[in-house]
Amino acid sequence: xxxxxxxxxxxxxxxxxxxxxxxxxxxxxxxxxxxxxxxxxxxxxxxxxxxxxxxxxxxxxxxxxxxxxxxxxxxxxxxxxxxxxxxxxxxxxxxxxxxxxxxxxxxxxxxxxxxxxxxxxxxxxxxxxxxxxxxxxxxxxxxxxxxxxxxxxxxxxxxxxxxxxxxxxxxxxxxxxxxxxxxxxxxxxxxxxxxxxxxxxxxxxxxxxxxxxxxxxxxxxxxxxxxxxxxxxxxxxxxxxxxxxxxxxxxxxxxxxxxxxxxxxxxxxxxxxxxxxxxxxxxxxxxxxxxxxxxxxxxxxxxxxxxxxxxxxxxxxxxxxxxxxxxxxxxxxxxxxxxxxxxxxxx
Numbered sequence: 001x002x003x004x005x006x007x008x009x010x011x012x013x014x015x016x017x018x019x020x021x022x023x024x025x026x027x028x029x030x031x032x033x034x035x036x037x038x039x040x041x042x043x044x045x046x047x048x049x050x051x052x053x054x055x056x057x058x059x060x061x062x063x064x065x066x067x068x069x070x071x072x073x074x075x076x077x078x079x080x081x082x083x084x085x086x087x088x089x090x091x092x093x094x095x096x097x098x099x100x101x102x103x104x105x106x107x108x109x110x111x112x113x114x115x116x117x118x119x120x121x122x123x124x125x126x127x128x129x130x131x132x133x134x135x136x137x138x139x140x141x142x143x144x145x146x147x148x149x150x151x152x153x154x155x156x157x158x159x160x161x162x163x164x165x166x167x168x169x170x171x172x173x174x175x176x177x178x179x180x181x182x183x184x185x186x187x188x189x190x191x192x193x194x195x196x197x198x199x200x201x202x203x204x205x206x207x208x209x210x211x212x213x214x215x216x217x218x219x220x221x222x223x224x225x226x227x228x229x230x231x232x233x234x235x236x237x238x239x240x241x242x243x244x245x246x247x248x249x250x251x252x253x254x255x256x257x258x259x260x261x262x263x264x265x266x267x268x269x270x271x272x273x274x275x276x277x278x279x280x281x282x283x284x285x286x287x288x289x290x291x292x293x294x295x296x297x298x299x300x301x302x303x304x305x306x307x308x309x310x311x312x313x314x315x316x317x318x319x320x321x322x323x324x325x326x327x328x329x330x331x332x333x334x335x336x337x338x339x340x341x342x343x344x345x346x347x
C-alpha cells in the first residue's frame with residue numbers, strides 16, 4: 001500500500017505463501033499499517049497507536065496493545081534462544097516525550113519491563129538474534145546503548161558514541177555472535193561498533209585484527225603491540241569512564257542522498273586470503289565453497305548495504321585503520337531503464 005500510486009490500501013494486510021506466490025490471508029484494519037513483524041509463533045501488526053498480535057498458526061487475534069504515537073512503526077521481535085518456550089520479546093516505544101522502550105513478552109502476554117534508554121524519543125531499536133540484548137538510539141543519534149534484557153531487569157550492557165553531531169539512525173543490526181553492531185545514519189555513514197572492546201577487551205575483534213596485522217608485518221609488530229596493550233589496559237582500568245564515549249571501530253560511507261539498510265553477512269574466505277567469494281549470477285546469493293566449509297576455509301563478517309536504488313554492496317572491515325573496503329556490488333534491478341536511473345543516482 002505504499003508509494004506514489006499504491007496498488008492496495010495501506011489498511012490492508014496480505015499474507016503470502018512464498019513457495020506458491022499466492023496470498024493465503026487478507027486482513028483489514030481501521031488505520032494504516034506502519035510495520036509488520038512475524039516469526040514461527042506470532043504475527044505482529046503495528047499501527048500508529050496500536051499493536052495487534054496474532055497466533056501465526058490460527059491467524060486469530062490474541063491481543064491488542066494501545067501504544068504511544070508511533071508513526072514510523074518502530075518495533076523489534078525476537079525469540080529468546082535459550083528459553084523459547086516462554087519468552088518471545090516484542091519491543092516498541094513507551095513514550096513520545098522520552099526514550100522509553102516497552103519490553104513485552106508475547107508468550108506470557110505481559111510487560112516484562114520498561115527500559116529507560118534515552119532522555120529523548122527513540123529513533124531506532126533492534127534485538128540481538130538470541131533475544132538477550134536490545135540496542136537503542138534516540139532522535140539525536142549520538143549515543144547507542146545496549147541493554148541486557150535476558151532476565152527482565154534493566155541493565156546497561158554497553159554504551160557507544162556515534163558522533164557529536166545529531167543524525168537520525170535508520171537501521172541497526174547485530175551480527176550472529178553479538179560481538180558487533182552496525183548502525184546506518186541519514187548522513188550516509190555506516191558505523192560498526194566492537195562490543196567486546198568494551199565488555200571483553202582481550203577477545204575483541206579490533207585486538208584480533210591488530211594481532212593479525214602484526215603477524216603479517218613483523219617490522220611494525222612492536223609498535224602495534226605496544227599501542228594495543230596501552231589501549232586495552234587503559235580501557236580495563238578506567239572502564240566506567242570510557243564506556244560512555246567508546247567510538248566505532250570501523251565505518252563505511254554511503255551516498256547520503258540514497259536511503260539504505262545495513263547488516264552483516266558471513267562469507268567464506270580461504271586460508272590466508274582476504275577476498276570474499278563472488279556473488280552468484282543474478283540471484284544475489286553468496287557462494288561459500290559450495291556450502292561446505294573445509295579446513296582451509298574460514299568465515300568472516302562483512303557489512304552488507306542495500307539501497308533504495310536496488311544496489312547491494314558488500315564491504316570487508318579493516319579494524320586496524322577503521323575503514324571498509326568495497327568487495328562486491330550487485331544490482332537487483334534488471335530493467336535497463338531502471339539500471340540507467342540507478343547508475344545516475346549513484347554517480
